[in-house]
Amino acid sequence: MIIQLDMQSDTPIYTQLMNQIIEGIASGKLKRGESLPSVRSLASDIGVNLHTVNKAYTLLKQEEYIQVHRQKGVVVHPDGMPGLTPEYSIKQQSQLRPVIAESILRGISLEDFLQTVEHIYTDISSPERGL
Amino acid sequence: MIIQLDMQSDTPIYTQLMNQIIEGIASGKLKRGESLPSVRSLASDIGVNLHTVNKAYTLLKQEEYIQVHRQKGVVVHPDGMPGLTPEYSIKQQSQLRPVIAESILRGISLEDFLQTVEHIYTDISSPERGL
DNA sequence: ATATCTGTTATATTTGTAGTATAACACAAA
């Protein structure tokens, strides 16, 4: 999987990494049990420090999106992803609320907002598949 | 308007302030031209430094959500809010994308996600009105 | 066995942001 980083972004590198891996799993480009690069090789590839990658992996592990074996390396969680937990539901709503509020402030209708969401949703879940 | 801050949150205070003022405007609790507390009085009220409030106000001014007069103080922008600009559209999508990706990863259907969004949207735009 | 490749842990350092603490300036109203 190709990782694209924006070093000028105010989003931390480890967060950008997490987001891209999450989107990779969500889109199906990364499948259950599939291997991810080692912390060192990925760090080397994208030109960042080992610890930056390690932080992203550690957080993804905490959320049970990936598994880490001491010698086998890092793999997408083979048992599948966790579902909609109460904790995630709270996190999700606290992430959405400010975005929705600002959109309302700018006069964006519910219908338009839902359409934007739907567009992004389908864009992520229906990637160009080289079948 | 009552401001509620979470000093334990990893969201910066000035961001929490911005979010609450934005939601206040979005909900109609804060109306066009309505006065906001001075930087000093608000800072004193919520127990933070003058500069923290000033930073929130400065950013809200940059987005044209409020107006700042040197002596009259701070008011909600009297000319109304800016609409859906291209810049905001990009910002909005970059905020939504990671949330949507993670929800897809956790198996949340488009319909369920849209329902969550709709719930938050109506919750913000239909506050308890003491008419 | 012994290199080698994993993740992991431990320090230390640099850089930038968040937040605080004072102080002063510019301007306008009382």
Add this chain to the structure above:
DNA sequence: TTTGTGTTATACTACAAATATAACAGATAT
């Protein structure tokens, strides 16, 4: 002239992000 605005400047502490090395622990290949 005093007072209350926003504004600006400076300095400081605290913390997070990121880097730089180094070493440790475990498993695999040679």
